[in-house]
Amino acid sequence: MQRRQIIKGFATSSLLLGAGGISMPLWASGNSRADVIVIGAGLAGLTSARYLKAQGLKVLLLEARERVGGRILTLNSTGMDVEAGGLQIGQGYGLMRTYAQQLGLPLVSLGRYAEQNAFVINGQRISAEEWPTHPQNLLATSEKNTLPSRLYYQMLSKGPEYALPWDWTSEKYAPLDISLDAYFSQQNISTQALRLMDANINALSLKDLSAADAFYRLSLARIGGRGAQKIEGGNSRFTQALGDELTGELHTEKVVTHINQSHDKVAVRCEDGSQYIAKRCIVTSPFSALKEVSIQGDISPQKRQAIDKALYTPVTQVHFAVKKQVDASMLEATNLWTDNALGRVFSQLNDAGQLCYLTSWINGQQAKALDMLSPSEAVNTVKRALEKYYPDLKGKTDVVHHQSWANERFSKGAYIQFAPGQVQTLVPHMASIEGRLHFAGEHTEFMYSGMESAIVSGVRAAQEVAERL
Numbered sequence: 001m002q003r004r005q006i007i008k009g010f011a012t013s014s015l016l017l018g019a020g021g022i023s024m025p026l027w028a029s030g031n032s033r034a035d036v037i038v039i040g041a042g043l044a045g046l047t048s049a050r051y052l053k054a055q056g057l058k059v060l061l062l063e064a065r066e067r068v069g070g071r072i073l074t075l076n077s078t079g080m081d082v083e084a085g086g087l088q089i090g091q092g093y094g095l096m097r098t099y100a101q102q103l104g105l106p107l108v109s110l111g112r113y114a115e116q117n118a119f120v121i122n123g124q125r126i127s128a129e130e131w132p133t134h135p136q137n138l139l140a141t142s143e144k145n146t147l148p149s150r151l152y153y154q155m156l157s158k159g160p161e162y163a164l165p166w167d168w169t170s171e172k173y174a175p176l177d178i179s180l181d182a183y184f185s186q187q188n189i190s191t192q193a194l195r196l197m198d199a200n201i202n203a204l205s206l207k208d209l210s211a212a213d214a215f216y217r218l219s220l221a222r223i224g225g226r227g228a229q230k231i232e233g234g235n236s237r238f239t240q241a242l243g244d245e246l247t248g249e250l251h252t253e254k255v256v257t258h259i260n261q262s263h264d265k266v267a268v269r270c271e272d273g274s275q276y277i278a279k280r281c282i283v284t285s286p287f288s289a290l291k292e293v294s295i296q297g298d299i300s301p302q303k304r305q306a307i308d309k310a311l312y313t314p315v316t317q318v319h320f321a322v323k324k325q326v327d328a329s330m331l332e333a334t335n336l337w338t339d340n341a342l343g344r345v346f347s348q349l350n351d352a353g354q355l356c357y358l359t360s361w362i363n364g365q366q367a368k369a370l371d372m373l374s375p376s377e378a379v380n381t382v383k384r385a386l387e388k389y390y391p392d393l394k395g396k397t398d399v400v401h402h403q404s405w406a407n408e409r410f411s412k413g414a415y416i417q418f419a420p421g422q423v424q425t426l427v428p429h430m431a432s433i434e435g436r437l438h439f440a441g442e443h444t445e446f447m448y449s450g451m452e453s454a455i456v457s458g459v460r461a462a463q464e465v466a467e468r469l
């Protein structure tokens with residue numbers, strides 16, 4: 001009888017685990033047991049862990065990388081602090097600003113970034129003044145005076161405005177859940193304008209972005225206000241300071257490969273074989289990375305679909321330090337907007353007004369194409385393009401960093417974007433609680449954008465957990 005019960009118990013648990021499921025490490029104790037496991041030590045995970053620790057709960061914070069911060073990454077190798085990830089802290093970022101104050105981290109202005117004031121279109125360098133009448137300006141007559149860098153926002157701003165940004169998923173706006181390409185085509189926007197907008201769109205492409213998502217982002221930007229800032233010394237100081245408060249809870253280089261929830265616990269297994277058990281788990285990995293993780297136990301088909309189908313925008317950057325002085329006034333124009341693999345070039349000047357740093361920032365399809373090359377080929381492609389359009393810089397720059405967010409295993413993209421149809425089908429399920437699994441991260445919170453949404457989501461998920469423990 002006893003033996004039959006044991007066998008029955010095994011059968012039930014293997015059914016619960018499903019094929020390939022992990023066994024519950026019943027031996028787990030001490031450091032591998034907690035009230036809550038938080039997966040990912042980016043802004044969302046750090047915030048959740050901080051909140052739950054303050055509630056007196058035992059927290060395990062598992063981070064795949066050897067560093068905290070996720071998509072916050074300040075580069076310091078040149079003595080300047082340059083952001084390769086999350087940059088602008090908007091005036092409306094109330095929670096992030098409050099935390100910065102608590103952590104004793106002052107905010108400063110973003111530095112000297114100017115608008116793109118010269119263009120490369122079909123291989124020809126064109127100044128802003130030349131653009132309206134330039135032979136390469138093949139825009140429709142009504143569009144001709146609009147600079148290539150402003151076309152996207154100009155065209156979007158003619159569209160509908162949500163009464164409230166968070167209305168974007170309501171049925172009223174379902175007709176907007178079509179590709180931005182299709183939406184713009186209905187507005188009789190010229191094919192040349194479509195091509196130029198696609199060249200540097202902050203998404204995979206016009207075809208892959210829902211118009212409902214594009215209008216939502218615009219509404220958020222409108223209420224976000226101007227006057228963005230960053231943390232003095234770099235935004236990584238913010239995530240580092242949060243991490244420093246969590247030394248007992250934080251475990252880096254813990255790549256979660258399996259999450260298994262049963263009726264009374266969640267078991268998590270890492271690539272190095274370590275296993276952890278908790279009553280609840282907050283998952284903050286971007287869905288692009290989470291889809292590589294095996295999630296066993298009850299989880300709704302809608303959530304699985306959201307994890308599998310969520311799209312992330314590719315962003316690739318090449319960073320150049322200027323090693324021999326070039327006076328900015330020697331260059332025809334310091335900031336360049338191109339329709340090729342160079343993307344947009346942002347130049348930074350030092351206090352003496354000299355050019356000291358350039359970032360080539362490439363989005364969408366151009367980034368996707370570069371990401372298919374080896375890192376050295378990608379860097380050389382961008383460097384060749386830089387020297388072609390800034391001949392004064394030949395031999396005067398060093399490549400100091402190459403960042404492909406889409407090729408980073410634990411990011412697989414820069415930020416969430418919703419494809420046509422996904423605003424209606426995926427958005428409502430991004431943050432849903434699945435049994436003992438809670439979800440946080442920029443992809444789960446839509447009242448704010450970027451870093452603030454990650455932080456707000458971290459608090460929200462921590463509150464969900466605290467209420468249930």
Ligand SMILES: Cc1cc2nc3c(=O)[nH]c(=O)nc-3n(C[C@H](O)[C@H](O)[C@H](O)COP(=O)(O)OP(=O)(O)OC[C@H]3O[C@@H](n4cnc5c(N)ncnc54)[C@H](O)[C@@H]3O)c2cc1C
Nearest residue numbers: 040042043044064070071086087088256441442450451454
């Ligand atoms: C180029 C770029 C520019 C940006 N600019 C801005 C801006 O100007 N303003 C703004 O507000 N926002 C901006 N953002 C967005 C902002 O940086 C992000 O929204 C925010 O940092 C996301 O935080 P998160 O905690 O949701 O995700 P992440 O920072 O991605 O954190 C998730 C964590 O989970 C970890 N992880 C993933 N998989 C696993 C696994 N299997 N096991 C364990 N851990 C795992 C990751 O390593 C990571 O640390 C930008 C982002 C990029 C990339």
